[in-house]
Amino acid sequence: MAETGGGPAPIRVLVVDDEALVRAGFRVLLETVPGLTVVGEAADGATAVRQCRTLQPDVLLMDIRMPVMDGLEATRHIADDDSIDARVLMVTTFGEDEHVFAALRAGASGFVLKDTPPEDLLSAIRIVAGGEALLTPRVTTRLVAEFVRGNSGRNMSVTAPDGLDELTEREREVLVQVAAGQSNAEIADHFMVSLNTVKTHVSRLLFKLAARDRAQLVVYAYECGLVIPGR
Structure with missing residues (x-):
């Protein structure tokens, strides 16, 4: 703005x-x-x-x-x-x-x-x-999970985006938390790290996966199977 x-x-x-x-x-x-x-x-x-x-x-x-x-x-x-x-x-x-x-x-x-x-x-x-x-846990996780579950067995294309193999273990863990609708502050509390550290991880995720925002990160996490509904 x-x-x-x-x-x-x-x-x-x-x-x-x-x-x-x-x-x-x-x-x-x-x-x-x-x-x-x-x-x-x-x-x-x-x-x-x-x-x-x-x-x-x-x-x-x-x-x-x-x-x-x-x-x-x-x-x-x-x-x-x-x-x-x-x-x-x-x-x-x-x-x-x-x-x-x-x-x-x-x-x-x-x-x-x-x-x-x-x-x-x-x-x-x-x-x-x-x-x-x-992306709130109450809404986003339910809707995305229901969509993926509803499409299981329907030949839904599940392919990892370019850059997924380049993620560190911690970046993958942060991606899972983002897909669960957690805010940066909540992720920082979960891993007991600083807010700036989480922001850095999220920025790297956006860059490595060529995602325009957190919404696309959620989509990627579900589509590539990193997050499985019900688990």
């Missing part, structure tokens, strides 16, 4: 949902909070991609199921477009587990449930805008 002479600029949010009432509800909530501003709305993914190029939001609140272009395809376009520097926060339900996993693979930085309390939604926007991925 850019800074102004008076401090950090507001977080610019683009609301993407095919239901007008949902978009209006998000706008009303966000525009009452200092430090956040809604720069636009879109009723489908194609419009969202076009608006990203012109409005340059920091964060998109992205629905999954929409006409013209769904949220998954829109997220792929946004992640692949070098002219767009925006983070995607998917808005979903527990009934869309497979879609959520696909969203993480497409480049989403995290997701929130549609019944998320307002204060948690605002926190999620700030976390994603700050460059972190929103």
Whole structure:
């Protein structure tokens, strides 16, 4: 985020949902909070991609199921477009587990449930805008694990990303903790090391695995079999 002479600029949010009432509800909530501003709305993914190029939001609140272009395809376009520097926060339900996993693979930085309390939604926007991925144990581990378990025996491609063999034993251990949705502070407590040490490990993981954020680290950990659901 850019800074102004008076401090950090507001977080610019683009609301993407095919239901007008949902978009209006998000706008009303966000525009009452200092430090956040809604720069636009879109009723489908194609419009969202076009608006990203012109409005340059920091964060998109992205629905999954929409006409013209769904949220998954829109997220792929946004992640692949070098002219767009925006983070995607998917808005979903527990009934869309497979879609959520696909969203993480497409480049989403995290997701929130549609019944998320307002204060948690605002926190999620700030976390994603700050460059972190929103991966809580309560939501992420359950959804990713259910997807992998549901696809076992269905010829799901399980291949290790380039760089996995280069990880140290401790880096693999940290990757497992990241996949469990643990924060840097929680990982530091688990291994009894400093927070800076954990940050260094995570940075090296991102570099070695060519991952754009922690969300992709979670996907890699499950897809390569480093983390197995139920264990």
